[in-house]
Amino acid sequence: MKVVVASGKGGTGKTSVAVNLALSVGADQVLDCDVEEPNVHIFLKPEAIESHPVELLVPRIIEERCTYCRRCAEFCQYNALFVAGETAMVFPELCHSCGGCKLVCPEEAIEEVPREIGKIFKGQADGVELVYGELNIGEPLAVPIISKVKEQAKEEGLVILDAPPGSACPVVEAVHGSDFCLLVTEPTPFGLHDLEVATEVVKQLGVPLGVVVNFAGIGDRGVYEFCEEQGIPVLMEIPFDRRIAELYSRGVPFTEEMTEWRARFQALLETMEGLAK
Amino acid sequence: MKQLTILSGKGGTGKTTITACFAALSENAVFADCDVDASNLHLLLNPEVKETFEFKGLKQAVIDPEKCTRCGLCMELCRFDAIEEYRVDPIHCEGCKVCVVNCPAEAIDFVDRICGHAYISETRYGPMSHARLTPGMENSGKLVTLVRQNAQRLAEENSCDLVLVDGPPGIGCPAIASLSNVEASLIVVEPTLSGIHDLKRALELLRHFEVEPLMCVNKYDLNTDNTDEITGFCEENGIAMVGCVPFDPEVTKAMVKGQPVVEYRPGSPASAAIRKAWAETRTYLGV
Numbered sequence: 001m002k003v004v005v006a007s008g009k010g011g012t013g014k015t016s017v018a019v020n021l022a023l024s025v026g027a028d029q030v031l032d033c034d035v036e037e038p039n040v041h042i043f044l045k046p047e048a049i050e051s052h053p054v055e056l057l058v059p060r061i062i063e064e065r066c067t068y069c070r071r072c073a074e075f076c077q078y079n080a081l082f083v084a085g086e087t088a089m090v091f092p093e094l095c096h097s098c099g100g101c102k103l104v105c106p107e108e109a110i111e112e113v114p115r116e117i118g119k120i121f122k123g124q125a126d127g128v129e130l131v132y133g134e135l136n137i138g139e140p141l142a143v144p145i146i147s148k149v150k151e152q153a154k155e156e157g158l159v160i161l162d163a164p165p166g167s168a169c170p171v172v173e174a175v176h177g178s179d180f181c182l183l184v185t186e187p188t189p190f191g192l193h194d195l196e197v198a199t200e201v202v203k204q205l206g207v208p209l210g211v212v213v214n215f216a217g218i219g220d221r222g223v224y225e226f227c228e229e230q231g232i233p234v235l236m237e238i239p240f241d242r243r244i245a246e247l248y249s250r251g252v253p254f255t256e257e258m259t260e261w262r263a264r265f266q267a268l269l270e271t272m273e274g275l276a277k
Numbered sequence: 278m279k280q281l282t283i284l285s286g287k288g289g290t291g292k293t294t295i296t297a298c299f300a301a302l303s304e305n306a307v308f309a310d311c312d313v314d315a316s317n318l319h320l321l322l323n324p325e326v327k328e329t330f331e332f333k334g335l336k337q338a339v340i341d342p343e344k345c346t347r348c349g350l351c352m353e354l355c356r357f358d359a360i361e362e363y364r365v366d367p368i369h370c371e372g373c374k375v376c377v378v379n380c381p382a383e384a385i386d387f388v389d390r391i392c393g394h395a396y397i398s399e400t401r402y403g404p405m406s407h408a409r410l411t412p413g414m415e416n417s418g419k420l421v422t423l424v425r426q427n428a429q430r431l432a433e434e435n436s437c438d439l440v441l442v443d444g445p446p447g448i449g450c451p452a453i454a455s456l457s458n459v460e461a462s463l464i465v466v467e468p469t470l471s472g473i474h475d476l477k478r479a480l481e482l483l484r485h486f487e488v489e490p491l492m493c494v495n496k497y498d499l500n501t502d503n504t505d506e507i508t509g510f511c512e513e514n515g516i517a518m519v520g521c522v523p524f525d526p527e528v529t530k531a532m533v534k535g536q537p538v539v540e541y542r543p544g545s546p547a548s549a550a551i552r553k554a555w556a557e558t559r560t561y562l563g564v
Contacts, residue, residue: 008315010288010446015471036447037286037478039471077335077372098356098373137478138485140418140450165288165446168314169415172368188532190293194315200412205368218526220533242499249500251470 002159003272004033004178006202008194010165012184013214013238016248018162019043020255021182022128024265028157032132033174034164035118035145042251046123046130054133054148055114056097056141061088065109072101072110093139118145122152129154146173158269167197175202180276181209182235188219192226199230208275210235212268233275236268278432279562280440280459282311282488286475288446290467291495294528296443297321297537298551299558300402306439306564308400309428310407311421311455313393318443321537324398324405332408332423334392334416335372338365344384351376351385368413392416395423397431404431418450425455439564448482456482460562461489463519467496468503476507480516490516491561493554497521517561520554522547 005018015032019040022030032040059072059081066088073081073088080094081101092115102110118135131152133145142164150173153159163174175181181202185191195211202209211227216237227234238244247254255261283292283299293310296318300308310318338359340351345363352360355376359369365376367390377385392414398405406428410417428440442459445451456462462483466476483490492511497504504521511518525547531538539548 009317010285010315011290011467034447036449036452037288037475039287039474042470042474075374075378077374096371096373098371098375099354100373100375100378103354103375103379135449137448137481138453140453142447142449166312166314166417167412168410168417168451169413170449171314172413176368188529189320189535190317190532193317193320197315197412204413218529245499248471249467249469249503 001273001276002153002161002178003180003182004161004163004175005182005184006163006171006175006198007165007184008167008198009185009191012186012191014184015039015043015162016254017182017184017212018160019253020261021265021268022160023126023253024255024262025158025269027128027160029129029131029154029159031149031153031159031161032130033146033149033161035133035135035142035149036164038132038134040130040162041132043253044125044128044130046125049121049123051119051121053116054118054120054145055116056095056144057099057112058092058095058097058115059090059101059110060113061090062109062111065107067107069106071104071106075100075104096141117141120145120148120152142170143173146170167201171201172205175207176205178207180272181207182212183209184212184214185223186215186219187213187221187223189222191219192222195223195226199232210272210275212236212238214238215240235271236264278438278440279564280442281558281562282442282444282455282459282462283465284444284452284455284462284479285446285465286448286479287472290465290472292465293317293321293443294538295465295493295551296441298539299441299555301537301540302552302555303402303439303441305437306403306441307428307432307435307437308403308405309424309440309442311424311442311451312445313408313417313420313424313451314410316407316409319407320535321532322400322402322405323535324400324407326396326398328397330395331391332393332395332420333389334414334419335390336387337367337370337372337390338376339386339388340365341384341386344382346382348381351380354379393420395420395427397427403437404435406431418454421445421451421454439562448478452482456486456488459488461491463491463493463558465493465495466507468494468500468507470503473503473507491558492516492518494521496524498523519557519561520550522550522554
């Protein structure tokens with residue numbers, strides 16, 4: 001079973017829920033899909049980490065053959081090629097690696113070369129395998145790295161994915177194909193607004209969902225009212241507790257010290273298994 | 278006109294809370310919400326929308342089943358695995374046009390896709406530019422650029438001397454788009470190991486694009502050891518620290534009331550610290 005933990009709003013506790021769930025139920029694997037700002041490794045502290053580059057194929061212009069006909073530049077939907085006079089330039093960071101420029105070039109003057117945009121890492125932590133990705137600084141495209149992290153997913157067993165914040169394409173890439181989505185929110189107007197957009201994305205993808213309310217006790221009742229109207233189950237509430245916040249700040253999963261929470265996460269998994277069917 | 282982007286790397290550290298307070302304290306500024314896929318600034322500034330723009334993202338391929346000869350070439354050429362059973366999955370189509378130009382039966386249309394809306398609004402503190410990305414759509418970087426262009430135009434029309442940009446989390450395409458041509462970027466960090474990790478990546482991003490960093494620690498009293506580490510790091514690296522804001526329950530109460538905390542409870546500890554941070558930032562920018 002694949003469970004993805006997502007949120008809409010950042011900083012609501014996705015990583016904390018993903019890590020504590022994984023440790024409490026003995027998950028087989030955690031995939032950190034927040035490749036812009038991965039944090040799971042801070043809590044799981046994996047060992048024996050191996051890393052692999054993530055490369056995209058980008059065009060290189062073979063100057064001797066190029067006739068500066070501009071067809072590649074006119075074709076490219078991402079403005080990654082520029083041709084003027086007798087100059088042809090590639091802006092590799094804009095390239096989505098569709099391969100179209102090479103196909104439209106009548107002179108066979110374009111070849112494709114690999115270019116690193118990030119890395120993926122794999123390591124072991126307390127019996128859990130952790131895979132995470134890291135987008136190189138200055139690179140805009142997170143999706144190809146998320147997709148590489150997801151390629152490492154185990155076929156069998158329990159896999160927990162930690163999604164990036166927001167409601168745009170990186171979230172779609174992370175959530176797509178999961179058996180259940182846990183949306184972590186906070187009971188405030190910001191939490192509610194972003195829960196609404198995240199819910200729309202998850203519903204579009206046809207993934208069953210439930211909500212975890214973190215920092216329960218602050219704010220207002222808007223999130224609960226929304227869940228009731230939409231028929232979305234609130235599966236867990238984690239109170240606003242300075243002790244949890246303090247453990248988090250030191251990179252300690254709170255279930256390590258507040259062991260009574262392990263049974264609650266185990267029950268949460270059972271409920272999700274029931275709802276995913 | 279100067280531009281300041283409030284950024285964080287990690288989400289949920291208080292970018293919008295700080296931006297909204299700066300908006301309330303500013304005298305002649307335009308506000309741009311560039312967190313277009315989880316925007317929140319409007320919840321505190323309560324904008325009245327004056328103009329709405331449709332935002333067209335990348336186009337999308339659509340196969341006409343009447344013309345399709347089921348040769349399968351499109352599926353072979355698509356690198357995004359967006360075509361299955363002679364149908365294009367709009368979620369995975371990146372609008373590259375490869376299938377469209379290579380289809381021997383000319384059976385694939387290339388159609389516009391409305392990916393969201395941009396708005397120009399008026400608030401009680403000044404003009405505002407914001408947007409809403411349709412959930413699940415791509416191209417949030419392009420929408421960020423549109424929001425920023427609208428904000429710059431508003432600033433020129435209203436002779437404003439500052440554009441305050443509420444940035445997105447992360448370091449990818451929307452964050453990069455929120456940083457072009459800005460004077461400086463204020464990073465709001467929380468004193469947690471995750472916050473420090475993400476802060477360092479955000480700082481590298483600023484260095485990469487040659488943007489001057491300013492720093493503000495939010496909820497600094499949650500872990501003073503980590504706050505000391507951040508302060509020390511800033512001193513070593515010559516980064517200006519504009520302020521440390523304490524944890525203060527009034528911030529959430531203000532949010533529930535739909536107000537910046539400096540307006541809702543000007544005497545609260547967080548408000549005092551944010552006013553000081555604004556004074557420092559203002560001096561730094563010379564506005």
